[in-house]
Amino acid sequence: MNFNFLSPVSDMVLAHNELLPQQALGRKIRIHSKQNGIPDLDGVQLAILGVIENRNDENYIGEDFNLNEIRKSFYALFPGSWTTTIADLGDINKGETVEDTYFALKSAISVLVQKKVIPIILGGSQDLTYANYRAYDDLIPMVNIVNVDSKFDIGDSAKPIKNNSFVGKIILDQPFNLFNYSTLGYQTYFNSQEEIDLMDRLYFDAYRLGDVSKDITIVEPILRDANIVSIDLGSIKASEVSAKQRVSPNGLDGKEICAISRYAGISNKVSSLGIWEYKPSTDDEVTAMLISQIIWYFIEGVNYRVKDDDFKDADSYQKFITLVEDQELIFYKSIRTGRWWIEIPFLSEVNNKLKKHTLLPCTHQDYEDACNNNVPERWYKAFQKNCV
Structure with missing residues (x-):
């Protein structure tokens, strides 16, 4: 399959990249550029993929965004002692309809996962997790999703899909491939009692923010069992991010979200990571750098994976x-x-x-x-x- 629906990384980011030291990440990864086209995926273990889609955000008022600041921040970081090869495949732009974007994202993830490449998806609204989930329809029989979020996002599945109701669609739409859904860092006052009760009745895992902050290690087994990890940037407390990104004075701090990301990377099962709800603003450096560090820690985790779950020996x-x-x-x-x-x-x-x-x-x-x-x-x- 070709990836002709992907647009290259912007020339502005590439020009910035040329000024970085030779040891910086941006100088070591394969980048989709206008000049060189889509990079060869042979030997690539991780691929960054942007999705410029936010029309199903419940608060959407027509604003556009791009991922340039995140890329500039990420490219400027230095790699750890890594053996993995990383590619940046550029962006999936808005389709004619949101369903077109879903289809493009689903197709891209499906191909990458089959090639044993882990996509790190950067995007707009979190409803894109639905397309991420659907990419597994023909890959594995049952899927486990971990959502790092202050809310459950179950919503009313009878209504059109939104970024606050996509989980209801995942649970109730055929084919039924969801085995477990876990939420890390939920805040009770953002969730109706009906949704909290429903999580209980469906035997899904839910960990409150206080429990996660008290002992971050409790999330490790949850992430070890996940196929898809979906991070809502709204789960991060306001003091850690830029103006437009601020949702709540309470939330995960920078160290906690990076630890969660590293646990996701170490998991032998996690085969796609999504970082959603990015909302750029003029003072964007802090959010862009935090997202870059979340990605960095995930890649660090992948480099330290140990095959310890084969119990034949x-x-x-x-x-x-x-x-x-x-x-x-x-x-x-x-x-x-x-x-x-x-x-x-x-x-x-x-x-x-x-x-x-x-x-x-x-x-x-x-x-x-x-x-x-x-x-x-x-x-x-x-x-x-x-x-x-």
């Missing part, structure tokens, strides 16, 4: 069996990384979503809870979803 893991309320719980611990998993049993008599025993990432604390006769909450939710 008995020497690579330890196995622990506990009994909780007559239920046998089986835990695995990787000897290489110290990360933990718990087995979700396969129920042959139930028309379940999982077709085999599945391992759910968990924490050492979950194992300790099981030893103290407490069923880990995430195991219970996954088990219930499997029975539905």
